[in-house]
Amino acid sequence: VPPRRISDSAVRRLSHYLRFLDEFESAGKRTVSSEYLADRGGITSAQVRKDLSHFGSFGKRGMGYPVGELRERIASILGLGRRWRVALIGAGQLGAALFHYAGFRRQGFGIVAVLDNDPAKIGRRWGDLTVADVAELPSVVHRHGIELAIVTTPAEAAQDVVDALAGAGVEAILNFAPRKLQVPADVTLRDVNLTIELESLTFALTQKQAAQQG
C-alpha cells in the first residue's frame, strides 16, 4: 500500500533515484548504499534512507539496497512499467518537439492523439496520427481512453482546453502554456513554464552582480 501523503519534492527525488539506479544497473552494480545514492544526487544519505523507508524494507541491514529490486519498486510506485495513453493539444513547434521526444516513449508515455483548433493543421499527418479538431476533444478522449494530456497551446487558449479536458474526465495534465490555470480538485496539473525557469536564472545572476558591485 503506498503511503498517503508524499511531498512533490519527495516524488521528484524518487524519479531521480530511478535514473541513478538505471545508471548503476547498466554499470553492472548489484547493490548500492544510501551514501552512494546520496552522493550521486547531491543530497544527504539520511534523506535517501528516509525517502526509501516510506516504501517498505529493502534487502538486509548493512548490505545496501539491491539495485534491481529497488529500481522495480520505485518504477511501480511512480506508475511506470505500464503504458499511458496521452493526448497532445497544440500541434505547434513545441508540440512537435515533444511528439518526437524518444524519452517519453521509453518511459511508457504514448501520444495517441494530437489536437489543434487551426484548420490548416487539422487533418495533417503526424507520424501514424491525424491531427484532430480540438472541438472533438471529448469524443477523442473517450475513443482513445486518454488518461493524461500535454497542453502546448498559446496562453489565451489554455484555460478552455483544460476545462474541456477536465470535463471529459482527464485527471492529469502537463501544461506548457505560460498561464496559471484553474482545475477542479480531482485533476492534477503540472506547469512547465520556461520563462519562469529563465527568470530564476536571471534573478541569480542579478543578485551575484549586485553582490560583486558591493
Added chain:
Amino acid sequence: VPPRRISDSAVRRLSHYLRFLDEFESAGKRTVSSEYLADRGGITSAQVRKDLSHFGSFGKRGMGYPVGELRERIASILGLGRRWRVALIGAGQLGAALFHYAGFRRQGFGIVAVLDNDPAKIGRRWGDLTVADVAELPSVVHRHGIELAIVTTPAEAAQDVVDALAGAGVEAILNFAPRKLQVPADVTLRDVNLTIELESLTFALTQKQAAQQG
C-alpha cells in the same frame, strides 16, 4: 539592496506575481490588494504580504499595492527590463521549438548563438544565425558575451557541454537533457526534465487508482 537569501519557491512566486500584475495592468487596474493577488495565485494573502515585504514598502497602508510600481520593482528584482544574451546548445527539434518561442524574446531573452556537434547541422542557417561547432564554444561565448545557456543536447553529451560552458565563464544554465549534471559552485543550474514532470502525474494517477480500489 536585494535581500541575501530568497528561497527558490519565493522567486517562482515573484515570477507569478509579475504575470498577474501584467494581467491586471492590461485590464486597467491601478491598485491591487494582497487578497486579490493571493486569490489569483491560489496562495494565502499572508504569504503575498510576506513575499513583498522583503522588497521594501509599496504604496500606502490599506490602499493596496500600486500595480505599475510593483510590476516594475519585481521585474527589476528578477533581472528583467534588460536584454540577456543566450546561447542554445543542441540544434535539434526541442532546440528549434525554444529558438522560435516568442515568449523568450518578449521577456528580454535573445538567443544570439546556436551550437551543435553534428557536421550535418553545423553551418546551417537558423533565422539570422549560423549553427556553430560546439568545439568552438569558448570563442563563441566570448565573442557574443554569452551570459546564459540553454542545453538541449542528448543526455550523454550534456555534462561535457556544461563543463565547457562553466569553463568559458557562463554562470547560468537551463538544462533540458535528462541527466543530473554537476556544476561548480559559482554556476546556477536549472533542470527542466519532462519525463520527471510526467512521472509526478502518473504517480498521482496511480495513487488515486489504488485508493479507489482499496
